[in-house]
Amino acid sequence: MHELSDEQRVVITGMGCVSASGIGVAPFWDALIHAKSAIRPVTRTQVGHTITAPAAVVEGFQLQQHIRTSQQPLLDPFSQYALVAAQEAIADAGWNREQVPGDQVAVILGTTSGGEASREAEAIRLFHLGKKSCNPALVVRTNHQASVSCISMEFGFTGPAFVVHSGCASGTHAIAQAFLMLRHGHAGYAISGGSEASVIYSTLLAFQAMGVLASDTCRPFSSGRSGLALGEGAGVVALETLASARARGAVVYAELAGVGITSDAGDPVNPLAQGSAAAMNKAMRSAGLRPDQIGYINAHGSGTESNDLVESAAIRSVFGARDAVAVSSTKAVHGHALGATGGFELIAATLALKHGLIPPTANFLKRDPLCDIDMVPNELREKRIDAALSNSFGLGGMNSVLAIKRCPA
Amino acid sequence: MRESERVIYEAIRKVKPSLIETELTPATRFDKFDIASLEMAMIVFEINDAFDIEIELYTLMTLDTIEDACVHVDQERRKSGAVGTVVADA
Numbered sequence: 490m491h492e493l494s495d496e497q498r499v500v501i502t503g504m505g506c507v508s509a510s511g512i513g514v515a516p517f518w519d520a521l522i523h524a525k526s527a528i529r530p531v532t533r534t535q536v537g538h539t540i541t542a543p544a545a546v547v548e549g550f551q552l553q554q555h556i557r558t559s560q561q562p563l564l565d566p567f568s569q570y571a572l573v574a575a576q577e578a579i580a581d582a583g584w585n586r587e588q589v590p591g592d593q594v595a596v597i598l599g600t601t602s603g604g605e606a607s608r609e610a611e612a613i614r615l616f617h618l619g620k621k622s623c624n625p626a627l628v629v630r631t632n633h634q635a636s637v638s639c640i641s642m643e644f645g646f647t648g649p650a651f652v653v654h655s656g657c658a659s660g661t662h663a664i665a666q667a668f669l670m671l672r673h674g675h676a677g678y679a680i681s682g683g684s685e686a687s688v689i690y691s692t693l694l695a696f697q698a699m700g701v702l703a704s705d706t707c708r709p710f711s712s713g714r715s716g717l718a719l720g721e722g723a724g725v726v727a728l729e730t731l732a733s734a735r736a737r738g739a740v741v742y743a744e745l746a747g748v749g750i751t752s753d754a755g756d757p758v759n760p761l762a763q764g765s766a767a768a769m770n771k772a773m774r775s776a777g778l779r780p781d782q783i784g785y786i787n788a789h790g791s792g793t794e795s796n797d798l799v800e801s802a803a804i805r806s807v808f809g810a811r812d813a814v815a816v817s818s819t820k821a822v823h824g825h826a827l828g829a830t831g832g833f834e835l836i837a838a839t840l841a842l843k844h845g846l847i848p849p850t851a852n853f854l855k856r857d858p859l860c861d862i863d864m865v866p867n868e869l870r871e872k873r874i875d876a877a878l879s880n881s882f883g884l885g886g887m888n889s890v891l892a893i894k895r896c897p898a
Numbered sequence: 899m900r901e902s903e904r905v906i907y908e909a910i911r912k913v914k915p916s917l918i919e920t921e922l923t924p925a926t927r928f929d930k931f932d933i934a935s936l937e938m939a940m941i942v943f944e945i946n947d948a949f950d951i952e953i954e955l956y957t958l959m960t961l962d963t964i965e966d967a968c969v970h971v972d973q974e975r976r977k978s979g980a981v982g983t984v985v986a987d988a
Contacts, residue, residue: 553915562913562940622946625939 495732499671500896501742502734503582503727504836505574508823509545518840521848522869526822528706528718533690536617543706544688545720545824560639563629565604566686570723571636575680582727588737594646595676596637597667599659599683600828604631606689636684648676656883659683660831665748665889667728682832684723701793709790709818710797710864712855717791720824724832743839744896747776753886759795760882765803768888776892780808784874785847787838789882790818791825801860817865821851831881838879845873902971909944913937924965951978
């Protein structure tokens with residue numbers, strides 16, 4: 490692999506988060522390392538129908554408490570979360586208009602459901618309450634691209650902006666796309682990650698009907714697991730070239746060193762270990778890393794039988810020995826936030842690398858012999874990590890893996 | 899304060915949060931606030947929804963002041979049977 494110039498290397502210099510653990514990266518990281526699961530029984534009611542399911546929801550969020558914007562009436566919660574997380578990431582990176590030209594900044598985010606909450610509310614108005622007129626803001630609120638357009642407008646970013654929509658891999662695919670654009674000179678900076686706000690009646694019902702919702706809580710890779718718990722919020726990172734970070738004297742969290750993207754071409758719902766393994770191998774190759782250099786994997790770890798067994802097998806096929814690499818799933822804390830989850834988990838992996846602390850898999854009961862990996866259960870593990878992977882696998886066999894590594898000063 | 903006046907104020911402030919601190923009166927002109935067409939559509943929607951009436955968007959866009967809008971809204975409410983008499987409101 491040829492030596493990359495500093496203009497081709499991509500680093501993480503800012504992070505922002507809205508999660509069920511609170512507003513900001515600090516409460517998010519605190520919850521992760523102390524295994525404080527934000528998953529609770531959540532009840533949603535529409536038209537006399539009620540569903541209660543475990544989920545990690547953002548409670549009491551008021552956009553105007555975090556940012557004053559004229560866009561507010563046009564923003565579904567999934568866009569509001571993205572905007573607030575982006576604002577934090579930009580401030581964290583220390584970007585200002587003098588140093589960071591707006592036309593060099595890309596905004597690329599993932600989402601799965603987009604403005605589903607607004608869509609559900611309008612459906613109730615029209616089909617249950619019998620209203621004849623439709624909310625004029627519905628199209629703007631429900632457009633998937635609303636989450637990136639509101640950020641580009643708010644901060645004056647005129648570089649490439651679009652949304653990636655690939656289910657549970659959306660956020661990671663978005664970050665991979667941003668990485669590739671920076672590496673190949675299409676932009677110098679990027680706001681990337683994902684957002685989601687779909688813990689609503691119809692989404693809970695749909696996942697329940699599929700038979701994948703947990704009965705009590707999310708317990709990835711653990712015996713006694715019963716499925717996934719939905720989450721919501723936004724996880725956003727600020728990316729830039731190493732050359733720019735050095736020129737600005739910015740604090741670098743980690744280098745986003747490679748990405749691996751594959752598809753299973755297998756089954757609509759059940760993943761294949763070969764596809765997941767191929768994505769991990771590609772990410773490491775792209776980053777110039779060997780498996781023995783990876784100290785931590787933030788697993789997709791959704792807590793479903795199907796994912797956890799296949800992902801465990803994929804990890805063993807790539808890394809060999811059981812204890813070759815430490816693994817955890819942070820979804821037991823922040824829930825499966827669908828399009829936002831890739832952003833959440835890159836932040837988790839990045840802070841694990843920065844602090845030398847592996848956030849544990851919360852809610853873990855007992856090892857499952859069919860998930861024979863070095864799972865870090867319930868208690869954080871101190872360990873110097875020089876490189877890590879963040880896995881995201883979406884329905885339909887969409888696989889995306891990010892490789893990060895410690896960045897030399 | 900007439901109900902129509904209160905609802906119009908609420909609709910404007912909901913759609914234009916920047917006006918939350920701004921005093922609105924019946925004499926306030928719509929053109930004072932740089933209201934975009936989509937915002938006006940949303941204001942009309944909020945008013946229609948509150949009173950279960952159907953004001954045409956373009957009708958409201960031709961009105962100059964909040965007082966003009968109140969008069970028009972009350973007319974529509976009477977037509978729809980939502981209010982018995984304007985006198986009671988005034």
